[in-house]
Amino acid sequence: MSSQWDHLLLHRGRWRGSFDTLADDLQPIKRQPSLLTLEPAPAGVPLELTLLFWCNDPDPHDDPHQGEPVQTIRQSFHGPDRQLVFFPSGSFNRGSWQLAPMVRVHAEFGFLFRDRRHRLVLFWDGAGRFERPVLIREHRDGSPAHEQPVLNADSLFGAWQGQRAELFSTAGLSEPEISPCRVDLTEKDFEGLRWLPDGGAIRVPDSIQHREPLVIEAWWLAAPDRLERMERVYDASGAWQCSRCLTLARS
Secondary structure, three states: OOHHHHHHHOOOEEEEEEEEEEOOOOOEEEEEEEEEEEEEOOOOOOEEEEEEEOOOOOOOOOOOOOOOOOEEEEEEEOOOOOOOEEOOOOOEEEEOOEOOOOOOEEEEEEEEEOOEEEEEEEEEOOOOEEEEEEEEEEEEOOOOOOOOOOOOHHHOOEEEEEEEEEEEHHHOOOOOEEEEEEEEEOHHHHOOOEEEOOOEEEEOOOEOOOOOOEEEEEEEEEEOOEEEEEEEEEOOOOEEEEEEEEEEEEO
């Protein structure tokens, strides 16, 4: 198996959390508790995914995972998937391969750091209008469910350094190209960012204009000194061109 498979295996285990559906203005619409299990078969392949959901909007004083789940989703992974791009940190990206009129566009950004996952699934309707994001916050079962506060610019200003990983659509299942990078974040870098709970942010177009290049971004400040920033890039023809991930630490 390729290293893409090894990066997927970093997500092994039981992940307890919730799927929070937000309106286009990021106001909460509903919360659905979840438990995702990802474990290999005894032979190592396939990798079996089971996702359980409980009732929406549980009482905050009760265990959100009590009782029987109301929905079960299962999926098997028999090898690396070209539509699921992993980076060395374990973070991943996937989404629509081609943008076109009357086609619903989606993109997913999944961040991984130690025993926490912060995932975002973004949707546009058939007319290209930004519809809603789904924010998924998870922790490995048995570990503390510590979350970061809502992200803000004051937490990001200044110098960061780390690595830039980039994987092009033409590269198949190869590993991303890695290079060192250094950035100095200023107010200009935060223009258009929408701040989210748990140290997250997105920069997305309110409307997708066909025949124009497009970049969709997601950020996660997993700790005060650790920032990841992912981009999904489309060219002027609407074809997915590449995905990038910057993994940064305070300088």
